[in-house]
Amino acid sequence: MIKICVVGAGYVGLTTSAALAEFGNEVQCVDIEQSKINMLNQGLIPIYEPGLGELIQKNVQQGKLHFSFDVKDSIKNNSIILIAVGTPPKEDGSSDLSYINNIVDTIVSTIQDYKIVITKSTVPPGTNEWIHQIFLDMGIDETMFDIVSNPEFLREGMALWDIFHPNKIVFGTKTNRPIKVLKKLYEGGRAPLIFTSLTGAEMIKYASNAFLATKISFANEIARICDAYNVEYLDVAKGLGTDSRIGRHFLNAGLGFGGSCLPKDLSSLKHSALRKNVDTKLLDAVLEVNDSQIELYLKKLNTLLPDLAGKKITVWGVTFKPNTDDLRFSPSIALINELINKGARVHTYDPIVQLQLPSTCSHTDQYESISNSDALIIATEWEQFCDSNWADVKSRMSRSIILDARNCLDGETIRKNGLVYLGVGKQ
Ligand SMILES: NC(=O)c1ccc[n+]([C@@H]2O[C@H](COP(=O)([O-])OP(=O)(O)OC[C@H]3O[C@@H](n4cnc5c(N)ncnc54)[C@H](O)[C@@H]3O)[C@@H](O)[C@H]2O)c1
Numbered sequence: 001m002i003k004i005c006v007v008g009a010g011y012v013g014l015t016t017s018a019a020l021a022e023f024g025n026e027v028q029c030v031d032i033e034q035s036k037i038n039m040l041n042q043g044l045i046p047i048y049e050p051g052l053g054e055l056i057q058k059n060v061q062q063g064k065l066h067f068s069f070d071v072k073d074s075i076k077n078n079s080i081i082l083i084a085v086g087t088p089p090k091e092d093g094s095s096d097l098s099y100i101n102n103i104v105d106t107i108v109s110t111i112q113d114y115k116i117v118i119t120k121s122t123v124p125p126g127t128n129e130w131i132h133q134i135f136l137d138m139g140i141d142e143t144m145f146d147i148v149s150n151p152e153f154l155r156e157g158m159a160l161w162d163i164f165h166p167n168k169i170v171f172g173t174k175t176n177r178p179i180k181v182l183k184k185l186y187e188g189g190r191a192p193l194i195f196t197s198l199t200g201a202e203m204i205k206y207a208s209n210a211f212l213a214t215k216i217s218f219a220n221e222i223a224r225i226c227d228a229y230n231v232e233y234l235d236v237a238k239g240l241g242t243d244s245r246i247g248r249h250f251l252n253a254g255l256g257f258g259g260s261c262l263p264k265d266l267s268s269l270k271h272s273a274l275r276k277n278v279d280t281k282l283l284d285a286v287l288e289v290n291d292s293q294i295e296l297y298l299k300k301l302n303t304l305l306p307d308l309a310g311k312k313i314t315v316w317g318v319t320f321k322p323n324t325d326d327l328r329f330s331p332s333i334a335l336i337n338e339l340i341n342k343g344a345r346v347h348t349y350d351p352i353v354q355l356q357l358p359s360t361c362s363h364t365d366q367y368e369s370i371s372n373s374d375a376l377i378i379a380t381e382w383e384q385f386c387d388s389n390w391a392d393v394k395s396r397m398s399r400s401i402i403l404d405a406r407n408c409l410d411g412e413t414i415r416k417n418g419l420v421y422l423g424v425g426k427q
């Protein structure tokens with residue numbers, strides 16, 4: 001049984017901790033936020049991630065998973081340390097590495113015996129080389145440590161599925177020394193292992209997210225062209241997706257990509273490229289298309305409601321996508337802010353989150369949220385929204401406009417119920 005300290009009890013740290021414990025390792029997950037650790041030690045889960053609570057509870061009961069806020073003590077007592085702290089964006093688009101710096105300082109000041117330090121956080125190319133150099137600069141002999149870059153590819157809302165059925169596990173190393181332990185650590189993962197350099201692993205992570213974002217912006221641009229020619233975009237997506245060289249994944253057109261990863265990782269990659277004088281025309285275009293999606297959908301709404309001032313608009317879904325409670329860089333919140341700017345009275349409903357935003361009214365009941373609304377906007381594709389009782393919806397709204405901002409509704413069904421269906425790239 002391998003003993004490991006996971007630093008950070010956020011979306012990645014908690015999921016990784018639970019999975020590594022399930023694989024048979026003994027995991028201590030630490031966080032500086034005492035309230036999070038207190039919650040976890042009381043059996044409560046600070047985030048919404050389907051199935052995570054049960055998996056944590058099971059492994060805690062089996063004695064394989066522990067939580068603590070004594071970071072130094074945990075580092076001292078474990079020879080493997082996995083870093084899963086945040087790397088949020090700075091104002092200029094580069095990555096804020098202050099949490100990484102802090103934990104590296106803590107490890108360096110605590111180290112007494114051999115450690116494998118695994119960076120799971122998404123960090124810009126060159127960061128793990130820099131961490132390696134810090135250890136050397138602090139006088140720590142090369143025999144005392146190995147730095148490993150081990151980026152994470154899970155999606156929120158699907159985190160457990162992704163972590164137990166990964167497409168790949170990527171390890172960037174400087175020597176072969178930690179490889180045997182790394183293989184053992186992820187023994188339960190059963191995925192192709194990719195070994196590369198420290199910076200190679202970092203680039204695989206950024207290139208993956210940049211490619212996914214590119215697919216989404218491509219889909220959104222094609223959907224605009226379909227819209228102009230009165231073509232059903234979903235037919236085009238199906239036609240595209242059946243070509244195995246293209247694939248159907250990440251071709252869903254809509255409000256665009258948000259969340260704590262795709263936007264920040266794209267900006268950070270752009271920043272890394274510019275630092276080395278590499279042009280990023282494609283990445284720039286991907287971000288540009290994404291940034292204009294909200295305006296595009298508001299223009300659609302304006303075709304039927306030219307003046308939004310005083311209108312009651314209900315938005316279903318406030319997180320950045322379904323099956324999560326994460327509001328970071330949510331396109332829905334950006335849309336809500338635009339609606340408020342235009343003078344609309346905004347009401348919201350979300351299955352998980354009660355949105356606390358000034359000038360908006362959050363509801364606990366999906367149908368109550370639409371009473372006397374002029375328009376309803378579907379901002380995330382929760383299954384319960386797609387399966388709504390449209391006759392009930394029609395009976396409650398004052399005007400009957402449904403703006404499908406995630407291309408997830410059947411326009412025909414909506415129209416049959418006497419509602420007006422709006423979308424981009426809809427016939
Ligand atoms: N969220 C995702 O779906 C996802 C997927 C893949 C990769 N990533 C990357 O993983 C990293 C973590 O993302 P997240 O969404 O889990 O972040 P998060 O903000 O949910 O969690 C980070 C946690 O680290 C803790 N922390 C910060 N400094 C600490 C320290 N010195 N000691 C102990 N704990 C500390 C924070 O208190 C917080 O609880 C980021 O680099 C992100 O880009 C995220």
Ligand SMILES: O=c1ccn([C@@H]2O[C@H](COP(=O)(O)OP(=O)(O)O[C@H]3O[C@H](CO)[C@@H](O)[C@H](O)[C@H]3O)[C@@H](O)[C@H]2O)c(=O)[nH]1
Pocket residue numbers: 122152153154155156157209212216249250251252253254255256257258259260261262265320321331
């Ligand atoms: O066809 C699609 C697919 C997604 N989205 C949007 O794109 C955003 C991101 O979605 P998704 O990638 O599913 O969520 P994340 O949890 O942010 O996961 C991404 O970011 C993680 C953090 O780096 C990576 O680990 C994952 O592999 C990568 O998919 C969301 O706003 C989605 O609504 C679309 O608009 N169209």
